[in-house]
Amino acid sequence: MKYNLQNxxxxMKKSGIDKDYYSIYPDENFLSETVIFIRKQADKWEIGTEDRCVYHDIxxxxxxxxxxxxxxERYYPEVLNEKNACNFIICRVLTKCLNALKMEGLQMWSL
Incomplete structure (x- = not known):
């Protein structure tokens, strides 16, 4: 598959990955302290990590x-494989549910 910003x-949306953790050009989503990004700089495209206004591993x-x-490939290789993508989504949902239960003071078993 040939990728572009739209797909x-x-x-990312279908995989259930929280938008607060990444930024896709032209969005400047740097609400979290650490964000992975893809952006256009001059005539090049860049990927990397931004942590508290400092760019890393560009x-x-x-x-x-x-x-x-x-x-x-670098940040979410599991979404490239459909079988793994389903497992990834299920794990994300379970993690969110368990975290919500913990916030309510309910104890659950460990996965």
Whole structure:
């Protein structure tokens, strides 16, 4: 599959990954202290991590497609495989449910 920003957004949304943890160009979503990003800088595409206004591990690419592919491979490889993506989504949902129960003071077993 050839990736672009639009289908990258769709993949991230369908995977249930919280929008607060990533930023996809042209959005400037840096609400959390640490965010992974994909952005266009001059004539290059970049992926990397921003932590408290400091950029780390920046990789540059010539095309949007290369950057989108690298973004998924580097930060969310589990969403590239449909079987793993389903397991990933189920784990995310279970984790959110368990965290909500803990916040209510209910104790559950450990997974």
């Amino acid at each position: 990258l957004r769709t993949i 990789k540059q690419f010539n095309t949007e497609a290369e950057a989108c592919q690298a973004f998924l």
